[in-house]
Amino acid sequence: MTAVDVAAPVHDNRKAFAEELMALAAADPRIVAVCNDSVGSSNLVEFRERFPDRLINVGIAEQNMVGVGAGLASMGFVPFVCAAAPFLTGRSLEQIKADVAYSQHPVILCGMSPGMAYGELGPTHHSVEDLSWLRALPGLDIVLPADRAQTREAVRMLAAEPRPTFMRVGRHKVPDLPEPSTLERGRFQQVRDGADVTIIAAGTMVSRALQAAEVLAAEGVTSRVLNASWLAPFDDDAVRAAAAQTRAIVTAEEANVSGGLGAAVASLVATLPAGQRVPVEILGLHDFAPTGSTNVLLTRAGLDAEHLAEAAKAAIARA
Amino acid sequence: MLTTDLEQVLIWRAERDRIAAAEPAEKATLLAGRAQAIRRRVVQMIMAAGQGHVGGDMSVTDILTTLFYETLRIDPADLPENRDRFILSKGHCAAALYATLASCGYFSPKELGTFMAEGSALNGHPNRVKVPGVETNTGPLGHGLPVAVGQAVGAHLAGSPARMFVVAGDGELQEGSNWEALMAAAHYGLENLTLVVDRNRLQQGARTEDTNGLDPLDARLAAFGCEVRSVDGHDHLALAEAYAPPVTGGPVAVIANTIKGKGISFMEDRVEWHHKVPTSEQAEQALLELA
Numbered sequence: 001m002t003a004v005d006v007a008a009p010v011h012d013n014r015k016a017f018a019e020e021l022m023a024l025a026a027a028d029p030r031i032v033a034v035c036n037d038s039v040g041s042s043n044l045v046e047f048r049e050r051f052p053d054r055l056i057n058v059g060i061a062e063q064n065m066v067g068v069g070a071g072l073a074s075m076g077f078v079p080f081v082c083a084a085a086p087f088l089t090g091r092s093l094e095q096i097k098a099d100v101a102y103s104q105h106p107v108i109l110c111g112m113s114p115g116m117a118y119g120e121l122g123p124t125h126h127s128v129e130d131l132s133w134l135r136a137l138p139g140l141d142i143v144l145p146a147d148r149a150q151t152r153e154a155v156r157m158l159a160a161e162p163r164p165t166f167m168r169v170g171r172h173k174v175p176d177l178p179e180p181s182t183l184e185r186g187r188f189q190q191v192r193d194g195a196d197v198t199i200i201a202a203g204t205m206v207s208r209a210l211q212a213a214e215v216l217a218a219e220g221v222t223s224r225v226l227n228a229s230w231l232a233p234f235d236d237d238a239v240r241a242a243a244a245q246t247r248a249i250v251t252a253e254e255a256n257v258s259g260g261l262g263a264a265v266a267s268l269v270a271t272l273p274a275g276q277r278v279p280v281e282i283l284g285l286h287d288f289a290p291t292g293s294t295n296v297l298l299t300r301a302g303l304d305a306e307h308l309a310e311a312a313k314a315a316i317a318r319a
Numbered sequence: 320m321l322t323t324d325l326e327q328v329l330i331w332r333a334e335r336d337r338i339a340a341a342e343p344a345e346k347a348t349l350l351a352g353r354a355q356a357i358r359r360r361v362v363q364m365i366m367a368a369g370q371g372h373v374g375g376d377m378s379v380t381d382i383l384t385t386l387f388y389e390t391l392r393i394d395p396a397d398l399p400e401n402r403d404r405f406i407l408s409k410g411h412c413a414a415a416l417y418a419t420l421a422s423c424g425y426f427s428p429k430e431l432g433t434f435m436a437e438g439s440a441l442n443g444h445p446n447r448v449k450v451p452g453v454e455t456n457t458g459p460l461g462h463g464l465p466v467a468v469g470q471a472v473g474a475h476l477a478g479s480p481a482r483m484f485v486v487a488g489d490g491e492l493q494e495g496s497n498w499e500a501l502m503a504a505a506h507y508g509l510e511n512l513t514l515v516v517d518r519n520r521l522q523q524g525a526r527t528e529d530t531n532g533l534d535p536l537d538a539r540l541a542a543f544g545c546e547v548r549s550v551d552g553h554d555h556l557a558l559a560e561a562y563a564p565p566v567t568g569g570p571v572a573v574i575a576n577t578i579k580g581k582g583i584s585f586m587e588d589r590v591e592w593h594h595k596v597p598t599s600e601q602a603e604q605a606l607l608e609l610a
Contacts, residue, residue, distance in 0.1 A: 032476070034469075056472055059506075064465040064499035071469020074454060075477065076400055079469075094459055095496075099466055103456040104448055 010173035014112060016148035017169045018043035020155040021080060025051055031159060032056060032072055034081045036065045042082035042112050062087050066095035066109070073105040078162045080155075084118075085111030085127030085168060093133055096166070101140040106162035113171035115204060115254030116289060116297045123288035127168075132259030134166050135232055141185070142232040143167040146206040147174055149181035150229055157183065168203055172254075172294050175207050177227070186233040194222030197312045198242035198249045202228040202261050205252040205303060212308035223312065228253075228261050239268050243278045248315035250281045252308055254298065257284035279318035281311040320449055321426035321440050328396045328424030331388075338388050343556055346389075350555035353422070354384040358582050359609045360418040360431060366602045368435040370443070374592040375488065376415040378519040378552070378577040382486055383407075383419045385558040386515075391484065395425040395452065401479040404454050404470050408463025409488035409517060410444040411594075417441050417450070425452035461494025463487060464514060468500045471509040471570075482564070486515045490522030493531050498543065504570040505544025513562060513571040514545070517552065519579035523593045536574060545572035552577035582609050 025031040025047065032054045035042050039057060048055040056072070058065045062083060069081040081088070088111050089096065100107045111130060118125035134142055141163055145151040154167055177191060191206065192213050201209035206227045213223035224246055226238055242249055249269065251262035262282030269280050289297045298304060302311070338349045358380050365371035387393070392403045407416045414434060421428040426440075433439035440449035444458030455466045467483040474481045487497065504512050518536070520527050527533050537547045546565040550557040552575030561573040579593075580586025583605040597605060 053476060056469075056507075058499070058503045061499035061503070063461070063496040064468065064503055067462060067465020067496065067500065068469035068472065068503065070455060071466040071471070072473045073469075074404075074466070075470050075473030075479075075481075077473050077476070095462065095465070098456055098459055098462055102446070102448075105455065 008175040010175050011148050012173050013145060013148060013151040013170040014043045016151045017110070017155060018047060020152040022047050022050060024155065024159045025054065028078070028159065030076060030078045032077050032079050034058065034065055034069045034072065034079050036060055036062050036083045036087065038083050038112065041084060042110070044082060062091040063095050066092040066107070067099050069107040070099035070103060070105040073107050073162070078106070078108070078159055080108045080110050082110040082112055084125070085114035085130055086125055089127060089130040089133055089166070096134065096140070097137055100164045101137040104139055104164060107164060108158045108162060109166045111166060111168045114168040115172065116294050117171040119294040119297055120291055122291065126289060128254065128256045128285045130166070131231065131253065131255045131261065135259055135264065139164055140232065141165040141230070143230055144203040144228065145170070145183065146203055146227050146229055147177045147181055149176065150183050153183040157185070170203055172204050174204055177206060183229055186230055186235060188235045188238040189227040189229060190224060191227050192223060192225040194224045194246070196221045196223065196247055197316050198224040198226060198246045199252065199308060199312060200226045200228050200239070200242070200249060200261065200265055201252040202231065204254050208303065208305050209252055209308060211305035212312065215305055215309040216312055221312065221316065231261060231264070234264050236268055239265055240272070243269055243272055243276045246278070247319040248279045248312070250283065250308065250311045250315050252283040252303060254303060255284050257282050257286060260284060279315045281315040283308065283311055321430060321451055323395050323451060324424045324427040325396060327421070327428060328394070331423040335388050347556050350384055350388060353388055354381050354555070355582070355609050357384060357415065357418045357422060359606055361414045362597070362602055362605050362609065364414050364418065364431050364434040365596060366599070367432060369596055370435060370594070371414050371596070372411045372594045373597070374521065374579040374586060375409060375412040375517065375519070377581045377583060377586065378579045379409070379412050379415050379486060379517045380581070381553045381555055382515055382517060382558060382575050383415055385555045385562065386484060387419050387423055389555070389559045390562040395423050400477070401481050403481050404467065404483045406454050406457065406463040406467050406485045407445060408457050408460070408485050409491055410457030413441070413443060413445050416445055420450070420452040423452070426450065460488070460491040461496035464497050464500040467512055468504050468509065471504070471512040472507055474511050481511065483512045484515060484562070485513070486517060488522070489516055489518045489520065489533055490527050490530070492516065492533055501540070501543040501545065501570070508568055509570050510565050510568045513573060515573045515575055517577055518574050519577045521579045521588070521590050521593070525590060540572040540574070544569045546570070547572050547574065549574040549576065553581055584608060
């Protein structure tokens, strides 16, 4: 059963993140949280109460925050560095490059409230460039959990086997995906199968992709839906299979299209033999967003079920 | 990853023990001898590579020699979690660091001949993934101190006696990340953290005070909560004393007043020797002066 009930309850993944982190921290003294005054927005209030010494709040100083995370990792701790995604990635990009990715310090960078979760606060507070910036860094994993179960699993996996990682922790509420909602390093999950088109979606877009598949099914178009939950290392095999087994690919991400999921898919498809180079439609952001709520901005950017279904038909028509 | 040179480690251990047991005058002589040997090696490395940052290498050498032969609780052949940590934040002076690390046996001194050669582990800026003894990768300025703050917080959490030493250039202090880190170091009461500023008063293009002045540096560091110690950065005994744990309980900042190009007459305090490469005649003279 892969249908998504549009009236299904929706959830803020930050809560699942914080609960899982606390459960693990209770048993593992190596786990520490580092933040930039974002104790509330990172849902770390209870963590601070339970483990006061293990919440290192460096104040509003993101460059230092990421360096401190690297230092803690080099001393054998497992640091989850939590901050609003735009400031974590933009302000401290060189620290992420030099101190985490190039130095290979196992720091888990947790980008809170990514994408356009802060809707009306505007583009300074949107994190839609993160995937483009960070996908350019070798040795850095990128994880985009699409629901509560994947968020919990990401925390468990990264605590058990820490490695340099950026994970988005969504604030914009999303429904739980059909069970079992699992996670595997370097792999996309197939959450629905079909023959006409493959929709590859990440994070908040996965449930919308499933809704689009329902819209398309009503018109006799069958869709494979892939959850691109682990963006780096990239799942080349899943994209190759989509190109070989379906007629077109649509990508959807709450991010700028310049270097994220869609760009990764397109650059792989472009290298395939002529007969396998299926049409690709890339949905995402192209500009700084105007004032609006997250939902309004997502719809405006074409990141809703209806636009996704239209893009799928357009891609198939080019096949 | 380069591997430990056990034979060289034994040589370093013997020398370190000899220095530890020596009377002050002899200790100063022994450390000065080590430092001059490292300077000579650095000049040879830069001549072989045809590039490098000779001015800063010469100014930082006594700072490094005192740390690795006198102060740090480290051993290249034994790396417990509670060992002291050293970070060269002014990563462009990698040649001085490599020559020091090799003399301790972190890797074979023979490797120094590959400095900046194609495929060498010894890049122009240090890489911990390839070079033992390097704790974090540096090169872009203002990165070492935040990492050391994290290490110092970690040592507190672990109940470890480890001390963290960071050497930063003076020009490097123009990077704001250092001051973010110092604020946190004071807030967290990191008495296990020592910042050593290689105060040679020159940056790449000009004097620091003509660029974006740092003085009064001692007052500024003190205002950020450091216990400040200003010493002659070429006086090994003074450096060793300044590296002692703090009295106050906060981080220590050692202002090591140095001369860029130290030991080579025509380079001393000359801005153009930031990364100029000597001619072979100049290198010959430099090696004679460093003998």
